[in-house]
Amino acid sequence: MSNENDASMAGRRPGGLRHLLQQISQMANSPWGNGPKDGDDGGKGSGGDGKRPGPRNPWVTPDPADQRRGAKPRGPSALDELLRKGRGGFGGGSGGSGGQFNLGDSAKFWKWIVLALVVAWVVFSSFHIVPPEKEGVVTRLGSYSRTVGPGVKFTWPAPIERIRMEDVRAIRTMPVGSPNATDENFVLTRDQSIVDLAYEVRWSVRDPELFFFQLADPEGTIREVAESSMRATVANFDLVQAIGPGRVEIEAQVQQRMQELLDQYRAGVLIQGIAIRQVDPPSQVDEAFKEVTAARQERESAINLARAYEQQVLERARGDTSAFDQIYAQYELSPEVTRKRLYYETMETVLSNVDKTIVEARGVTPYLPLNEVQKRLKAPEAAQKGGE
Missing domain, CATH: 1.10.287 (Helix Hairpins)
Structure with missing residues (x-):
């Protein structure tokens, strides 16, 4: 019961x-x-x-x-159908298989997703566009494989192969020292003087393979080589040459020294040029050095003036000598005529700038001083203009 x-x-x-x-x-x-x-x-x-x-x-x-009572059973409601479809979309739900998960449709969906991801990974990591001004260095599993030029290039997908691009046409500038007084770069000259140098190094990448793999710090190496080459070169010039006329020669020698050292290091770098921006003495003796420089310039100016006067006198003497030789040749041909001509030319030169009165013998018309009359007429007009 x-x-x-x-x-x-x-x-x-x-x-x-x-x-x-x-x-x-x-x-x-x-x-x-x-x-x-x-x-x-x-x-x-x-x-x-x-x-x-x-x-x-x-x-x-x-x-x-x-x-x-025989009522006809109805099918599942709309809410039941919705929940069943949602469970089926996520690989769940239950049916005639005793509540087991139905993974058929979901597995196909995930396969397409994985395939799309693989294709995108292959496309984006295998095809590369190298610009015209660059070159690409391809590494395979971290080691150097090859160098490719501009254009569309193909590599194995990452991480099997990777490409690293470098601009081989750009000219880069590296300043050494500074024009500011707070950042001084002292260099010793041949006459034991000290100068503050500020200069720029212009360089470019010549071989990307060597540039990437040969040196751990390429830019730091270039800076150290530039400083070493500049000190070794300036040590062969005295202070006056380093400050003024020797700059061009110093720049050329520093460029040559740097290129030789970097080629020995196999740096893959091409030195385009050196430009000296400043050559000054230390700030502590700057005023005294300026005075010394001014005195040297005055000395050079006086020497130049003396040399110019020397050249002028020499040229005049050479001209007089040539004229005398010509007159002597004419004198040999006609001594009397040449003697009178020399007398007349000499008197003309002597009396041309002095007031003179010429007295002639009787029966000769006196000389009419037209030049003196013209001078006296012009004198009042000049005085009147000066007063205005």
Whole structure:
């Protein structure tokens, strides 16, 4: 008896739960139909499980009593279909296989995703566009493989092969020292003087393979080589040459020394040129050095003036000598005529700038000083203009 009572109670419990769910679903504004009316039996008519037509309540399972009376069971609700499709899309859900997961469609979906990722990885890591001004260094598993020129290039996908591009046409500038007084670069000259040098090194990459793999710090090496070459070169010039006329020669020698050292290091670098920006003495003796420089310039100016006067006198003497030789040749041909000509030319030169009065013998018309008359006429006009 006790077993039969327990079974009957267990059979009633689901019915009470269904009745409660039907009441909740048949409240006002319910999405599955209107609320219950007077005389209805728990909402069977409006829930889709009774006599009256209406949408089926997705929260209510079919009543076993209705099924025993021959009622035709309805299919799953729209909500059940939606949940089932969602579980199937993620590889879940249960069916006639006893609740096992259905991974067929999901596996195909993930295969396409993986294939697309592999294709994108191969395309983006295998095809490279090298610009015209650059060259590409290809490494295979970290070691050098080859150098490629401009254009579209193909490599094995990363990380098997990688490409590193470098601009081989750009001219780069490296300043050494600074024109500012706070950053001094002292260099010793041949006459034991000290100068503050500021210069620039212009260089470019000649061989990308050597530039990448031969030196650990290429730019640092270039700077150290530039400083060493400059000190070795300036040590062969005195102070005056380093400051003024020897700059061009110093730049050429430093460029040559740097290129030789970098070629020995196999740096793959080409030195384009050296440009000296500043050559000054130390700031502590700058004023005294300027005075010494001014005195040297004055000395050079005086020496240049003396040399110019020397050249002028020499040229005049050479001209007089040539003229005398010509006159002597004429004198040999006609001594009397040449003697009178020399007398007249000499008197003309002597008397041309002095006031003179010429007295002639009797019977000769006196000399009319037209030049003196013209001078006296012009004198008042010049004085009047000067007063205005």
